Amino acid sequence: MAATPQLDTGDTDALRAIPQHIVEAWADHDADRFAEVFTENATLILPGDVFLTSREEIRAFMRNAFSGPFKGTRVTGAPRSVRPLAPSVAVLVTQGGVLAPGDTEPTAARAIRATWVLVKEGADWRIASYQNTPIAGA
Numbered sequence: 001m002a003a004t005p006q007l008d009t010g011d012t013d014a015l016r017a018i019p020q021h022i023v024e025a026w027a028d029h030d031a032d033r034f035a036e037v038f039t040e041n042a043t044l045i046l047p048g049d050v051f052l053t054s055r056e057e058i059r060a061f062m063r064n065a066f067s068g069p070f071k072g073t074r075v076t077g078a079p080r081s082v083r084p085l086a087p088s089v090a091v092l093v094t095q096g097g098v099l100a101p102g103d104t105e106p107t108a109a110r111a112i113r114a115t116w117v118l119v120k121e122g123a124d125w126r127i128a129s130y131q132n133t134p135i136a137g138a
Helices: 009-027 031-035 055-067
Strands: 038-046 050-052 074-086 089-099 111-121 124-134
Touching: 009 031, 009 074, 009 089, 009 111, 009 124, 031 055, 038 055, 050 055, 074 111
Parallel strands: 038 124
Antiparallel strands: 038 050, 074 089, 089 111, 111 124
């Protein structure tokens, strides 16, 4: 059986910082900054019928969402676990959700758990795949 890969502290810190990057880009409703942390051929899957397969699709979707259904919202998400799969691949699980204006915590209807598959490209960690699921009865 192969040994479980280990991450150095710098990689672990960088992986844990990615959700914060998303939180900050969302707070500014900055679709470009939001999308820059995804790989070029990333997937983004959200509840409903959202299935995006590139950084450019993600950028366009978020630009539209920030001026429409996500206007005035913020997002929160905190890492629950970080697990390396290989020296340059890791899985991050977060819990959080979308915050409507005035919210300090996600309501039960907007609370989610998310899985992030992250890959190291050069010195940077990027999101290769992201999917979230509502937390029923949170």
